[in-house]
Amino acid sequence: MARVSQEHLDARRRQILNGAARCFARNGFHATSMQDVLREADLSAGAVYRYFSGKEQLIEAIVTEVLDAIRDTFESAAAQSPPPAPDVLVDRVMEEVLTERSGLPYDGDESLPRLMIQVWTETLRNDRLSAAMRQGYARVHAAWVGVVEAYQAAGLMRDDVPAAHVARTMIAVAQGFAAQQALFGAVPVSVLQDGLRALMSMGRQNAG
Template sequence: MPRVSEAHLAARRQQILDAAVRCFVRKGFHQTSMQDVIKEADLSVGAFYRYFKSKNELITAIAGDKISQVTSVLDELLAAEPPPAVPEIIERVLELIDRSVEEDGPVRIAVQVWGEAVHDPEVGALVADVYGRVRSRAVQIAERAQAGGQLHPDADPVGVGVALFGLIQGYILQRILLGNVDRKQYVNGVRALVTG
């Protein structure tokens, strides 16, 4: 029997993840069955379960992919010299969020996952890990901003970073629940808060 290439395995895995995103966005996390995802991916049951054993595994993979995009942007901005202003960093992240909401909707799944994290310890651990990575980078941004004179010397950079992370989550919630958030206006609000 011929060996399956890594590229084929990666493409099949992505096919499943794309199908799961479409199902979760269309029907919601709880209303989507594994059979729904298998049908959407146009695979046999055996082929599907070779890659994922549960909806939680699918959510873990989807969240990991999307959060890695956010952390990559933050890492790039953290490495920039001179460091960009905090509002510009927030705007770059919010642009990524807006594209994800408009393109294929995975950010819409985030709100469902947050709710599930309250009841499911496995999902809760995933959320804590994934969002902990973003929050730690927000703290690094605040530390760097303080070192560069963008924040008051007496400001608590951990507290500022945690608040910045909350502003990103708040934008996601408003974008999903209200739909009519003006990103420029939001960033101007962040700018007013940060610069006093």
């Protein structure tokens, strides 16, 4: 029997996760059945259950993947000297990382924010997912702390405020924007970028 390549296995896993993410965003976690996921992914039960035992593993995999992607982006930014400005960095995460990793459109579509809200709600009752979220958040927070410390070392940000406090605030900004998208309708990520840029300009003299 011919061996299945790792590339094929990875592509199949991606197909399953993308289908599940679309289902969860559209109908919610509890209203989505595994049969819904099978239809969305256009795969047989055997193909899906080879990778995931059920909805809990699917949502945990989606959450872990997205948070790891965000962490990687911030860690890469922290290695630059200096890192990209906060408005550029948050825009990059929202536009590139989340869109590419989730398989969901972002600008002009609130599917991804809706999925995020579904995940946050599910963590309140699902201990396993809550643990995965906490671990993922801790890694993202640590990566953001590295970015802030790099800003401070470069003299771009005041250093009398703990980097951990700034990191938590920036994460809250991104989470709050996603919640607005889900609740009140989609707007371009450039709106968030413009707002951050304006806040960053406070205290500076107008150029003219």
